[in-house]
Amino acid sequence: MPTTIYTKPGCPQCTATRRAFERLGLSYRTVDITRDPAAAQTLRDAGFLQAPVVVTDAGSWSGYRPDRIRMLVQRDAAA
Numbered sequence: 001m002p003t004t005i006y007t008k009p010g011c012p013q014c015t016a017t018r019r020a021f022e023r024l025g026l027s028y029r030t031v032d033i034t035r036d037p038a039a040a041q042t043l044r045d046a047g048f049l050q051a052p053v054v055v056t057d058a059g060s061w062s063g064y065r066p067d068r069i070r071m072l073v074q075r076d077a078a079a
Helices: 012-023 037-045 066-078
Strands: 004-007 029-032 053-056 059-062
Touching (some): 004 012, 004 037, 053 066
Parallel strands (some): 004 029
Antiparallel strands (some): 053 059
């Protein structure tokens, strides 16, 4: 399952998350929740109240979480 980062324009935490993924060489796709109302509703229904929301095969979280991003790198290195 590819990693998806749900973002919105002008979101500093979204930008920081994408930059961290790029700097660490992690692949991802983005979904702009201001352009995809169904995705935004799905996230709200799941209890997420802030962007970004990162969804991976190892779980999901919201906000800029460098600790969780580093865990993805470590997991990929061990695989």
